[in-house]
Amino acid sequence: MVRTFVAVDLPDDLRARIGGVAEALRESRARLSFVDPALIHVTLAFLGEVPPERLPAVAGALAGVRQPPFEVRVGPIAGDGRREPRTLWCPCTGNGSLAGLAAGVARALEPLGFTPERRPFRGHATVARVRSFHPSLGDLLADLPPDGFGAFTVDRFRLKQSTLTPSGPIYDDLSEVLL
Ligand code: 3AM
Numbered sequence: 001m002v003r004t005f006v007a008v009d010l011p012d013d014l015r016a017r018i019g020g021v022a023e024a025l026r027e028s029r030a031r032l033s034f035v036d037p038a039l040i041h042v043t044l045a046f047l048g049e050v051p052p053e054r055l056p057a058v059a060g061a062l063a064g065v066r067q068p069p070f071e072v073r074v075g076p077i078a079g080d081g082r083r084e085p086r087t088l089w090c091p092c093t094g095n096g097s098l099a100g101l102a103a104g105v106a107r108a109l110e111p112l113g114f115t116p117e118r119r120p121f122r123g124h125a126t127v128a129r130v131r132s133f134h135p136s137l138g139d140l141l142a143d144l145p146p147d148g149f150g151a152f153t154v155d156r157f158r159l160k161q162s163t164l165t166p167s168g169p170i171y172d173d174l175s176e177v178l179l
Helices: 012-027 052-063 097-112 135-143
Strands: 002-009 031-034 041-050 070-074 087-093 124-132 150-154 156-163 170-178
Touching (some): 002 052, 002 097, 012 135, 041 052, 041 097, 052 097, 070 097
Antiparallel strands (some): 002 041, 002 156, 031 124, 041 124, 070 087, 087 124, 156 170
């Protein structure tokens, strides 16, 4: 079985800037596991474990998703909205286009038996996961620069394989769809 998801990769310069700002959070007494900045992405859909022989059909369905390229704004690192956040992320907003792309991906995958996510789509790039919370994390988040990381053009998305390892996930691109 192949653990797969569909995502938009962030450009490397943006990833490096986010990773640099996230460094300040290491001072916190919360237990955090940071996403390798080189892997920071916006998930459009999580497919879970897929039999390898079904991957060509999945890639084929995704290749039919049509949408013009669009801009996404990447906000500052923030908690996920819970009082004690479990995820730290940069909110990503594309004037509805990002949500539209996620919906297009979900529509393309539904006939293959992938049930669409019931929760409303909230575009985000995960920066760290909170293994155990400590109030010092809230203070450090509040002290981060309030400006976001600017914008980038989404002109493609990818089907990715995720291999979980003790030192973090390894992602491999399985297919790429140009918008
Ligand atoms: O981009 P984020 O970090 O929101 O949390 C996982 C990550 O999302 C999510 O898939 C993305 C790439 O690994 N993910 C992992 N397991 C999941 C599950 N069981 C899941 N999303 C939904 N259900």
